[in-house]
Amino acid sequence: MTNAETFHHVHDTRKLYRHLLDSMARPGKINDISVLLHKVPETCPCSTGTYVLAQTLLDQQVSFYYYSQEINADDAEHAIEWTTGSRHTASHAADYLFIDTPPEIDEIDSIMQSVRIGTLTEPEKSATIALHVRKLSGADDLALPMVLRGPGINGWHILSADGMNSEWLRLRSERNREYPTGCDFILFDDDGRIAALPRTTRIERRDF
C-alpha cells in the first residue's frame, strides 16, 4: 500500500468531519464515506467506521469507551488509544462511545442508563455514541424504520437500519427527555453509510 491510499490524518479526517457535520446538521441524511473506509489499514482490529471516526474525533483531551464482542476487542481498544492519544474509560465516564458489535439488551440498558447526558448548565458535557449497524437506508426498507422530525429536517425524514436494536431508541428517548440534556448518536455501516441523530431529533418508530 502506498502512502496516498492510507487514511490521511490531516486531509481525510477533514473530509470525514465535513460528512459528519452534514449528517449532524441534517439528521437522518446518509453521507457516503466509503472512499475513506477503503483507506483504513487492513490490520485494523476494529471496524473501519470506528477507526475513521476515532481518528477524526479523539485525542488526549477526550476519553472513549469501546465495546465489541470480538475476541480482539482489547487489541482494538489499545490500537485506538495508541493512535489517537485518547484514553479508554468506563461507559458512564466516556466522551465518545464506540459500539462495534450489537450488544445484548442488558448491555444496551446498562450503557444507556449511565451514559453522560450533560447538565442544564453544561449540556455539552454529554456523550456521543457511535453505533456500528449492519446496514443503513434512506428508505423504510430495513428492519428498524424511523420517522425523524426536528431541527435540520424539512418536515420529516425517513431512515431505517438493520442490526440496530429498538431498545437503543426507547432508552434514547428516555435519556433525552429533558432537553437540552441528552446524548447524540452517529450511525454507520460497513458500506460507508453514515447518519446522525442529535438529541433534538424526535424519532417515531414506524412498523408495517
Next chain:
Amino acid sequence: MQAHLKQTYNYAFLDEGSKKEIRRTTLKAIAIPGYQVPFASREMPIGRGWGTGGLQLTLSLIGDQDCLKVIDQGNDDSVNAVSIKKLVQSCTKAEVTTDSERATIIQTRHRIPEVPIRSDQILVFQVPLPEPLRMVEAKERKTKQLHAEMDYSGIWLRLYEDIVKWGKISIGADYPALAHKRYIFAPSPIPRYDLPKLNHADGLFLFGAGREKKIYAIPPYTEIEPLAFDDYPFEVEHFEGCSCRLCGSSDTFLDELFDEKTGQKFYQCSDTGNCRKRQEKRHTP
C-alpha cells in the same frame, strides 16, 4: 523547489489538535441550536476583534476542494476580508471568490448575502459579543445560569422598557432571537433585515466568537423567532423609494452614503458581490 505551500504553517494554519477540538465543539453546537459551547480559542495572526472566532471555524472546515468567500459588512474588498483570504491561501490551495453562489464556505462579518445560502454551503459568522443576555447581566456565571433555567425575564423586561421609553424596540443590529423554542442567541451584528434568513433555512450557520471563546450554531430548518411582543411585532429595515446607485436594485439591503463634494445622500447595495452581478446582468441584454 517550488514553494507552493509555506512549510512554516500547518495545513489550514491550525495544528490538528486545535482543529479536532473546534470540530468536536461545532458538532455539539449543532446538536443544541443557539447554545454557546465553550472552546479553547487560539491566538491568530490577525488582530483581536477581527474575526478570530470565525477564522478558526473556517480553518477547521476548509480543504483544497473548497471555494471561500469572505465579506466584511457585505464587502469582499475590505482590508479585513482581504487579509483573511490571504492567510487561508497561504496555507491551503482553496480557491477564493466574490461570487456567493460559487462559494462552498462564506465567512462574514455583519451581513448575510442577498442570495439565500444553499444546503451545500456553510455560512460562518464572526461574532464580537456572543452573549445576548450581557445587556442585562454582566457576570458570565449568572448568564449561564439564566440560560440553564430558561429565565429570560430580564431581557424581556429590557425590551418592554424600550417600548415604554421609545415607543418601539430600539435594538437595530444584533437583534436577539429564540432558537428552537429554547435558547435566546445573538445573531452577531447583522441588520434586522437579515435575521429572518436564519429561520427555517436551507443552509448551515456557524458562529465563532474568538475573544469570548464560544461556538454556536443554527442548523438548517430550525425555528428562529426574533423576540417581539404581539402589539409590537418584529420589523425589518425598509428602504421605500430608494434604490442602489450602481445596479438600480430596490429589493436589497442598502447602505446610506453621502457624496463628499455635494453632500448629497445616495444609496448603494451593502452586498457588493451581488451588486456587481446585478450590474453585469443589466449591461448584458
